[in-house]
Amino acid sequence: MIVAKQKPIEEIIETVDPYNRILVVGCNECVTVCEAGGKKEVAVLAASLRMYFMNQGRDIQIDEVTLERQCDREYLEEIRNRMDQYDAVISLACGVGVQFMAETYMRTPVLPGVDTCFLGVTEERGVWTERCQGCGQCILASTGGICPVSRCAKRLFNGPCGGSTKGHCEINKDLVCGWQLIIDRLTELGRLDDYEKIAPIKDWSTERAGGPRKVVREDVI
Amino acid sequence: MSLKTPSRLEKILASGQLAVTSECGPPRGSDPEAITRKAEMIRNHVDAINITDNQTSVTRLCSLAACIHLKLMGIEPTLQMVVRDRNRIALQSDILGAASFDIHNILCLSGDHQQFGDCPQGQNVFDIDSMQLIQTVRHMRDEGKFLGGDEITRPPQMFVGAAANPFADPFEIRVPRLAKKVAAGVEFIQTQCIYNLDKFELWMKQARDRGLHEKVYILAGVTPFKTVGMAKYMKNRVPGMDVPDEVVKRMAGVPKEKQPEEGLNICVETIQRLKECEGVRGFHIMAIEWEEKVPEIVERSGLYPRPRD
Amino acid sequence: MRLQYPSNVKVVRVPCTGKVDLIHLLRSFEKGADGVYVLGCMEGECRFETGNLRARKRVTQAQKILDSIGIGGERVQMYNLSSSEGPRFAEFATEMTQKIREMGPNPIKIALKKKAA
Numbered sequence: 001m002i003v004a005k006q007k008p009i010e011e012i013i014e015t016v017d018p019y020n021r022i023l024v025v026g027c028n029e030c031v032t033v034c035e036a037g038g039k040k041e042v043a044v045l046a047a048s049l050r051m052y053f054m055n056q057g058r059d060i061q062i063d064e065v066t067l068e069r070q071c072d073r074e075y076l077e078e079i080r081n082r083m084d085q086y087d088a089v090i091s092l093a094c095g096v097g098v099q100f101m102a103e104t105y106m107r108t109p110v111l112p113g114v115d116t117c118f119l120g121v122t123e124e125r126g127v128w129t130e131r132c133q134g135c136g137q138c139i140l141a142s143t144g145g146i147c148p149v150s151r152c153a154k155r156l157f158n159g160p161c162g163g164s165t166k167g168h169c170e171i172n173k174d175l176v177c178g179w180q181l182i183i184d185r186l187t188e189l190g191r192l193d194d195y196e197k198i199a200p201i202k203d204w205s206t207e208r209a210g211g212p213r214k215v216v217r218e219d220v221i
Numbered sequence: 222m223s224l225k226t227p228s229r230l231e232k233i234l235a236s237g238q239l240a241v242t243s244e245c246g247p248p249r250g251s252d253p254e255a256i257t258r259k260a261e262m263i264r265n266h267v268d269a270i271n272i273t274d275n276q277t278s279v280t281r282l283c284s285l286a287a288c289i290h291l292k293l294m295g296i297e298p299t300l301q302m303v304v305r306d307r308n309r310i311a312l313q314s315d316i317l318g319a320a321s322f323d324i325h326n327i328l329c330l331s332g333d334h335q336q337f338g339d340c341p342q343g344q345n346v347f348d349i350d351s352m353q354l355i356q357t358v359r360h361m362r363d364e365g366k367f368l369g370g371d372e373i374t375r376p377p378q379m380f381v382g383a384a385a386n387p388f389a390d391p392f393e394i395r396v397p398r399l400a401k402k403v404a405a406g407v408e409f410i411q412t413q414c415i416y417n418l419d420k421f422e423l424w425m426k427q428a429r430d431r432g433l434h435e436k437v438y439i440l441a442g443v444t445p446f447k448t449v450g451m452a453k454y455m456k457n458r459v460p461g462m463d464v465p466d467e468v469v470k471r472m473a474g475v476p477k478e479k480q481p482e483e484g485l486n487i488c489v490e491t492i493q494r495l496k497e498c499e500g501v502r503g504f505h506i507m508a509i510e511w512e513e514k515v516p517e518i519v520e521r522s523g524l525y526p527r528p529r530d
Numbered sequence: 531m532r533l534q535y536p537s538n539v540k541v542v543r544v545p546c547t548g549k550v551d552l553i554h555l556l557r558s559f560e561k562g563a564d565g566v567y568v569l570g571c572m573e574g575e576c577r578f579e580t581g582n583l584r585a586r587k588r589v590t591q592a593q594k595i596l597d598s599i600g601i602g603g604e605r606v607q608m609y610n611l612s613s614s615e616g617p618r619f620a621e622f623a624t625e626m627t628q629k630i631r632e633m634g635p636n637p638i639k640i641a642l643k644k645k646a647a
Contacts, residue, residue, distance in 0.1 A: 161351075162386035162389045171336045195394060198353075198401060201309070
């Protein structure tokens with residue numbers, strides 16, 4: 001899922017300060033799972049903001065709603081007939097949802113309430129780690145299911161580097177070395193000989209480097 | 222073995238003699254005097270001098286420019302090139318830049334992560350990795366073509382090297398990794414500095430068992446300790462470094478004024494022992510901030526005078 | 531036991547403090563409560579194992595939020611006791627009341643009164 005984390009409330013307060021009628025919109029998918037922008041987080045943020053502004057002597061209207069997703073038009077449409085009641089929206093969706101909301105409601109300022117971090121997994125409640133960088137050309141079949149692009153700090157295709165120490169990355173002793181994981185997995189799969197195959201130079205044109213990306217399914221349009 | 226490049230280092234190694242290389246770190250400023258002074262001190266005691274490339278991600282005068290300064294002094298440089306900071310266009314471009322000054326040695330490296338340096342907030346590149354850089358230089362030299370496929374006018378004639386670290390984890394793949402670099406086309410290797418001789422000799426044995434010592438020239442890396450503090454620092458704070466307790470004890474066992482001398486003794490003894498190690502074809506002396514001792518180390522190890530052209 | 535405890539304490543009973551969510555704590559302050567405290571079983575004795583531990587985490591979250599919006603994190607607290615400890619119940623009620631009296635009324639309460647007027 002897309003993993004995000006809540007922005008510090010001080011930052012949200014600063015961006016929302018010029019407005020008096022605010023709608024806080026959550027998302028029921030990824031940000032709910034990583035406890036950053038679901039229905040509960042919307043309620044907490046709205047209550048906190050109401051109290052803050054009341055304490056400042058300002059009479060602000062702060063409403064709450066949580067949509068199924070903010071990356072599909074049909075869900076964003078659900079709030080169309082109330083949008084004129086607000087002069088700003090705080091979206092707790094990931095950066096994708098914030099932008100799509102803004103594109104859908106061009107005349108209403110849409111402010112982000114979370115920092116979108118990465119594509120990752122729930123290791124355990126409260127801990128999320130990165131797994132995928134969206135490079136557009138998945139090579140997991142040859143690396144035993146472990147991605148060197150997202151799990152090696154240097155995205156080496158023929159790692160590990162000389163800084164790998166006791167299975168951990170040179171930049172942080174709590175960060176597992178991606179290449180150690182790959183080697184361990186290849187060993188378990190009885191495929192350690194694959195290690196000596198030289199991985200070819202990557203085509204990064206399907207990654208961010210190639211420009212903003214698009215997927216089209218001709219057979220479905 | 223017929224020579225592939227005009228590199229003096231290649232020539233000496235191919236002749237069967239032990240080669241000696243050393244390295245200099247460029248200054249954190251634009252005055253080339255820091256490089257030229259150090260290089261002048263050691264020029265008659267080494268066959269080629271490596272210039273580091275923004276080592277530990279600390280921004281310094283670039284390796285290419287420093288190599289050119291050496292070349293203009295009539296000294297043979299080895300261009301260290303990391304893939305951390307440059308994409309494949311810039312890497313190929315800098316290789317041509319070096320070749321335009323007839324620089325004939327290159328060391329292909331990954332590079333320490335930028336977190337260690339003075340710009341931890343910067344981007345990193347890692348467009349291709351060090352293994353692929355080895356392949357790239359060989360391709361440019363032997364096929365005379367760019368990665369994109371076009372012809373290169375006056376292809377670079379570079380003797381291609383890489384680093385190896387017998388002491389990094391996991392140990393079981395360190396020799397397979399060396400084999401991989403050999404398959405990628407590497408021609409000489411400089412190892413991380415050696416203090417754990419048993420482990421190094423084990424690594425060498427495994428390399429010999431696979432015949433790798435006949436496919437690539439391996440130069441053993443050594444660094445003299447100046448103080449017991451330095452020994453401890455390298456033991457505990459430098460990733461991929463193996464400093465056995467006995468070595469630290471040895472440094473700690475002499476009074477402070479005697480420690481530099483003891484450090485040099487350990488270094489010379491290491492070289493003497495490794496001269497007997499089959500497959501070791503030379504030494505890479507990294508005397509960080511102590512370049513003035515390189516001549517002494519070379520002489521005491523019986524490696525002086527260096528072959529003259 | 532019929533011990534005395536301050537009459538300003540309003541008790542809300544829950545089957546386990548694990549049922550108390552962050553929003554419940556915040557809503558109380560939003561509606562003008564001067565202080566909120568959560569009374570849970572001794573740690574390690576929760577019949578649902580970790581209910582009181584979750585409550586403690588949520589109280590900590592509430593404290594942080596209340597501090598960052600200028601209401602005062604000290605206004606929300608958690609205490610642990612076992613059901614037989616009647617005197618401690620009274621003790622905590624008194625302690626909390628004292629603390630809140632010293633802090634003064636919740637600024638939200640004042641703002642709400644002003645609005646109603």
